[in-house]
Amino acid sequence: MSSLPEELRGLFGKHKLQLGIGDLAKVTGVSQSKIRYWEQKGYIQSTQNDEGQNHKYSLMMLGKVHLIRHYLDEGFTLTMAVKKADRHKEIMDLVSKVAVDRFRELEEYEGNPAINLGSVCEAPHQSVIAVIEEGETKLHLVDSCD
Numbered sequence: 001m002s003s004l005p006e007e008l009r010g011l012f013g014k015h016k017l018q019l020g021i022g023d024l025a026k027v028t029g030v031s032q033s034k035i036r037y038w039e040q041k042g043y044i045q046s047t048q049n050d051e052g053q054n055h056k057y058s059l060m061m062l063g064k065v066h067l068i069r070h071y072l073d074e075g076f077t078l079t080m081a082v083k084k085a086d087r088h089k090e091i092m093d094l095v096s097k098v099a100v101d102r103f104r105e106l107e108e109y110e111g112n113p114a115i116n117l118g119s120v121c122e123a124p125h126q127s128v129i130a131v132i133e134e135g136e137t138k139l140h141l142v143d144s145c146d
Helices: 004-014 021-027 032-040 057-073 078-102
Strands: 019-022 056-058 105-109 111-122 123-134 138-142
Touching: 019 021, 019 057, 021 032, 021 057, 032 057, 056 057, 057 078, 105 123
Parallel strands: none
Antiparallel strands: 019 056, 105 111, 111 123, 123 138
16 A cells, blocks of 8 residues: 555646646636747647647646746746746745655644644654644644654
8 A cells, every 4th residue: 555645746746637728828818829839949848649639738837837927927038937937846846745755644733733744853753743823834843652
């Protein structure tokens, strides 16, 4: 049986959900011609099994198109908007990896929802938990039950 972190990594690592160019344009507010241009320039990628087949775009590409449009709206050049979107993706990939790798279980701490992030290397008998308290995320070091 696989562990929850492995299952989450598999779920988010796959590109099962895809959009056609019309849906991508509708969702992001970017014209189909711009999407085609960005793809020709190598700024975004689609999946296409055979020549002439419709291009499909992953949820990751949906996010990138949205970010590029956002940075363009802020006044950046297309080249800089793509660089900023790529940097944003690197950061989100890191955050995602940490979240998936460290997630152990949902629990409650002093009446608040909490996520157990597992033990601390230097103190294996203690765990870090992320707790939502009054709308803010706070980290606590607690004794492990293991």
